[in-house]
Amino acid sequence: MDILxxxxxxGGTYALIAMGLNLQYGVARIMNLANGEMLVxxxxxxxxxxxxxxxxxxxxxxxxxxxxxxxxWLIYRLMLQPLVNRAKNRGQLETDSILATxxxxxxxVGLMLSFFGxxxxxxxxxxxxxxxxxxxxxxxxxxxxxMAVLICGALYLWLNQSRPGLxxxxxxxxPASARLVGIDVKHLSALAFALGGAVTAVGGALISTYLTxxxxxxxxxxxxxxxxxxxxxxxxxxxxxxxxxxxxxxxxVVASLLDxxxxxxxxxxxxxxxxxxxxxxxxxxxxx
Amino acid sequence: MNRRPFLKLVSALTIASALAxxxxxxxxxxxxxxxxxxxxxxxxxxxxxxxxxxxxxxQVNAAGGLTVDGxxxxxxxxxxxxxxxxxxxxxxxxxxxxxxDAHFIIAPYGTGLNLAAAPLFDRYGYPQIAxxxxxxxxxxxxxxxxxxxxxxxxxxxxxxxxxxxxxxxxDAGQLGDNVAMVNVADAFGIELAxxxxxxxxxxxxxxxYETSYPLGTQDLSPVIKGAAAAEPDAFVAWSYPPDTFGxxxxxxxxxxxxxxxxTAVATPFPGxxxxxxxxxxxxxxxxxxxxxxxxxxxxxxxxxxxxGEKPDYWASATTYASLEILAQAIEAVGLDRAAVxxxxxxxxxxxxxxxxxxxxxxxxxxxxxxxxxxxGVFKGVASRGRDGAVPVILKDGWE
Numbered sequence: 001m002d003i004l005x006x007x008x009x010x011g012g013t014y015a016l017i018a019m020g021l022n023l024q025y026g027v028a029r030i031m032n033l034a035n036g037e038m039l040v041x042x043x044x045x046x047x048x049x050x051x052x053x054x055x056x057x058x059x060x061x062x063x064x065x066x067x068x069x070x071x072x073w074l075i076y077r078l079m080l081q082p083l084v085n086r087a088k089n090r091g092q093l094e095t096d097s098i099l100a101t102x103x104x105x106x107x108x109v110g111l112m113l114s115f116f117g118x119x120x121x122x123x124x125x126x127x128x129x130x131x132x133x134x135x136x137x138x139x140x141x142x143x144x145x146x147m148a149v150l151i152c153g154a155l156y157l158w159l160n161q162s163r164p165g166l167x168x169x170x171x172x173x174x175p176a177s178a179r180l181v182g183i184d185v186k187h188l189s190a191l192a193f194a195l196g197g198a199v200t201a202v203g204g205a206l207i208s209t210y211l212t213x214x215x216x217x218x219x220x221x222x223x224x225x226x227x228x229x230x231x232x233x234x235x236x237x238x239x240x241x242x243x244x245x246x247x248x249x250x251x252x253v254v255a256s257l258l259d260x261x262x263x264x265x266x267x268x269x270x271x272x273x274x275x276x277x278x279x280x281x282x283x284x285x286x287x288x
Numbered sequence: 289m290n291r292r293p294f295l296k297l298v299s300a301l302t303i304a305s306a307l308a309x310x311x312x313x314x315x316x317x318x319x320x321x322x323x324x325x326x327x328x329x330x331x332x333x334x335x336x337x338x339x340x341x342x343x344x345x346x347q348v349n350a351a352g353g354l355t356v357d358g359x360x361x362x363x364x365x366x367x368x369x370x371x372x373x374x375x376x377x378x379x380x381x382x383x384x385x386x387x388x389d390a391h392f393i394i395a396p397y398g399t400g401l402n403l404a405a406a407p408l409f410d411r412y413g414y415p416q417i418a419x420x421x422x423x424x425x426x427x428x429x430x431x432x433x434x435x436x437x438x439x440x441x442x443x444x445x446x447x448x449x450x451x452x453x454x455x456x457x458x459d460a461g462q463l464g465d466n467v468a469m470v471n472v473a474d475a476f477g478i479e480l481a482x483x484x485x486x487x488x489x490x491x492x493x494x495x496x497y498e499t500s501y502p503l504g505t506q507d508l509s510p511v512i513k514g515a516a517a518a519e520p521d522a523f524v525a526w527s528y529p530p531d532t533f534g535x536x537x538x539x540x541x542x543x544x545x546x547x548x549x550x551t552a553v554a555t556p557f558p559g560x561x562x563x564x565x566x567x568x569x570x571x572x573x574x575x576x577x578x579x580x581x582x583x584x585x586x587x588x589x590x591x592x593x594x595x596g597e598k599p600d601y602w603a604s605a606t607t608y609a610s611l612e613i614l615a616q617a618i619e620a621v622g623l624d625r626a627a628v629x630x631x632x633x634x635x636x637x638x639x640x641x642x643x644x645x646x647x648x649x650x651x652x653x654x655x656x657x658x659x660x661x662x663x664g665v666f667k668g669v670a671s672r673g674r675d676g677a678v679p680v681i682l683k684d685g686w687e
Contacts, residue, residue: 118334216326255510260501
């Protein structure tokens with residue numbers, strides 16, 4: 001039970017890491033390699049707000065979200081829209097966006113280095129134990145998990161119940177046909193990209209309450225997010241959540257029952273297994 | 289406007305700037321530096337390596353430069369980021385040696401990166417005064433690369449003194465026999481765990497829990513839960529910076545109530561004390577300094593004034609001392625690198641840590657090994673040949 005809860009809490013962290021990339025890659029078709037830098041930037045914001053003004057990261061996210069949304073919208077409009085316009089097919093857009101955002105990630109690291117330096121940033125927020133079913137867990141992890149559930153739940157509902165959500169899913173499913181039924185693909189792609197960036201930055205703010213970050217740790221999160229999104233099925237919110245939880249539980253089971261040294265190996269075995277047996281991801285549809 | 293005075297002015301300026309340019313090239317000494325500014329070790333290098341280099345360059349230049357053969361030479365620093373990638377370290381050293389014509393190169397940061405660069409320092413004849421490179425291979429390395437010097441001690445010394453500190457606590461009746469030991473699965477952690485295991489057993493300790501975890505592990509709660517379940521009297525982690533923070537926070541959450549709690553790299557960082565505040569009281573860690581020594585206090589104040597950051601309580605001061613040693617050797621024998629290396633082997637140097645000289649293995653035999661947070665400061669509690677160690681205190685919970 002203890003292992004299961006620890007695993008689910010870790011899975012919540014992974015969902016926070018991957019959800020933004022899922023929107024950016026699944027809907028806006030931008031394979032954003034600068035995703036991790038956006039996460040670290042969100043963490044920096046929370047760190048500075050907390051150390052300078054004692055502002056709780058739970059409140060900080062209401063500042064981080066609109067800022068990150070605006071910033072990502074600008075990045076999409078200025079930098080990625082031209083790539084989308086000139087791309088002849090999805091493959092070309094993916095290649096171009098990988099190259100462009102790879103550069104963007106260097107710029108992100110460089111900017112954060114020059115503003116904040118390369119030192120670790122880490123602060124104590126709610127580093128107190130809470131008891132659940134007889135075992136203790138970090139309150140900051142539990143709180144982040146609750147926030148992850150709220151964010152993922154809200155996204156899921158919005159995508160499934162609202163009209164823009166429906167349109168966004170239409171774009172994710174069939175970008176060419178979506179245009180034919182009067183969906184403003186350009187506008188909604190920018191929206192999805194910006195929303196993905198906002199979710200990522202909020203995730204970073206929450207994660208910074210219990211992980212130690214520095215200016216160049218972003219790439220670690222990009223890789224993890226990429227693995228989760230691919231395992232879950234590109235563009236599928238349910239898939240991302242399930243894959244994140246599975247990964248969290250698997251890593252905790254291996255760390256607790258076998259050896260903490262084998263968690264990476266276990267994660268890659270799971271990734272390989274899913275690629276072998278369901279290359280489209282857990283919830284992805286087979287290409288027709 | 290009359291053109292003549294204008295032309296005169298322009299030509300005068302041109303000549304003046306040309307003269308100034310030749311004058312500076314004649315009088316500057318080019319010092320190369322390569323260390324991580326990005327990548328996994330960037331956080332450590334940003335605390336320990338770069339600020340001490342900037343401080344040293346700033347102080348030397350403010351004093352008018354180094355006196356080389358009776359001439360004052362200002363320092364020109366050429367710096368490269370190796371991205372914590374040994375391939376980049378090697379490229380940067382090569383570039384410094386062949387294209388930038390650096391007179392001297394400051395040793396890289398981190399054990400692995402120093403070892404990667406050693407063959408190039410050797411090939412181009414640069415002395416390599418390694419600081420953040422802790423290994424038991426020092427005799428073999430100095431035999432293979434006679435230009436390589438070591439300042440921060442060996443793995444076995446670091447592990448042995450932790451075992452000794454714990455043994456002393458046990459002999460004083462403060463501690464039981466049970467130790468939980470974990471390590472990060474990277475060169476430094478593996479080598480320390482391998483060195484510590486037989487030493488603990490020899491000293492009569494039972495290792496009741498032992499495991500390693502990969503570099504970059506995001507959730508260390510299984511490690512701490514496993515350790516707590518074994519009910520140890522002491523907890524020892526051969527850890528690296530991000531996990532040093534992570535293990536401490538998890539230990540607080542799980543209320544791992546041991547009388548001795550040890551984490552390795554980054555425990556002496558000012559950021560550690562700032563992060564954990566009163567809870568850090570009594571935490572043992574790698575390194576230490578004599579915080580009461582006037583030389584260290586003066587260095588720490590200058591470090592903060594020039595770079596805006598506090599030095600750490602371990603390798604920062606040694607990094608600075610290694611540059612003091614380099615400066616003294618250059619002032620003694622000039623820019624001839626072979627002569628400087630020879631001087632390093634033969635002389636004793638006055639540094640902020642006290643006198644330093646190198647033994648037959650090019651190793652500095654006097655260094656700090658264990659420190660402890662006491663009253664908001666990380667004080668040395670065990671050393672080899674250094675004065676000023678304070679008595680160890682018991683860890684009294686995490687409040």
